[in-house]
Amino acid sequence: MLLTVLLVAHIAVLGYWLGSELVINSTYRYVSYGRHVPFAERSRLMEHVMHVDQHVRYALVLQAGLGFSLATGYGMIPGGEPLLWAIGTATVAWLGFVEAVHRLRHGAIGKTLGAIDRGSRYVFMAALLALACGLLGGAWELPLWLRLKIGLFAGVMASGVGIRLALISHFRTWAVMASEGPSDTSNAIIERTYVRATAVLVLLWLFIAAIVVVSVWKPM
Template identity: 80%
Template structure:
């Protein structure tokens, strides 16, 4: 029964993830192209975008925890119940940390927590690639399709980093707009940033689609 519950949750979280991404992108587009809207209202909506973005972070963590738990319980990686329990515990701790980073982002410690958060993602991506290529766990009887899923999941995370890098100019420009008011130049920068970030988001969705295809067809 536990396996079935975790599997349903694993699938459900994927829909939750994609739905959150669509809401974020739709609202961000409205803000980016809303030069006719008073800036105070645009800024309020942008803050809403940052809150909704948390759901994407939750989904990423949940997928990692559920994925490794399922792999362990199905015997695809060593450890069975022990590994699944550890994955579950780490998932809960990671969720708590992600929430703390969000809630404390404007505080004195916020920048430090944000840096730790970004660094931990790079470490996790490296772990996924190592598992996918056999540099780690090379002796495990892990099927090809699971190694492909791990590599693709690393691609999803890398795309998320790419979106964050694409948005650097947005936050710099937005700060100027908040202080000096929007202009045609700054509005144009915001619109270009939206297009750039959405292009990377498209790549992220392609990685997710590939993960689904690998999960369904399980190439050997």
């Protein structure tokens, strides 16, 4: 029964993830191309984008937790029920940390928490790739399709990092716009940044689509 619930949640979170991405991208496009909109309104909507972006972060954590819980529950990863509960506890703790990073991002500790968040993601991506290649858990009975999914999930996380990097120029330019007001030059930078970030987002969606194909096809 528990595994069925986890499987249904694993599928539902995928829809939640994609829906959140679409809302974020649509609103961010309106903000980026909103030269005709007063900057105060654009800024308010941009803050809303940052809040909605949390749902994508939640979905990533939930997918990781649910995925490894299912692999453990089906016996593909050794550890049994104790590991299953440990994964659940770690997932809840990770969600709490993601929320803390968001809520405290403007405070004195914000930069430190952000650095820890980024560093932990790099470590997790490396672990996922090692697991996908058999460098970790080589003796585990992980089928090829699951190793492929794990590797593709690392690609999803890497795409998320790519989006962050693409948005660096946005936040730098946005700060200038907030202090000096928008200009044709700054608006053009924001629009170009939207295009770059969306291009990386499309790559992220392709990784997710590949994960779905592998999950259904299950190549041995």
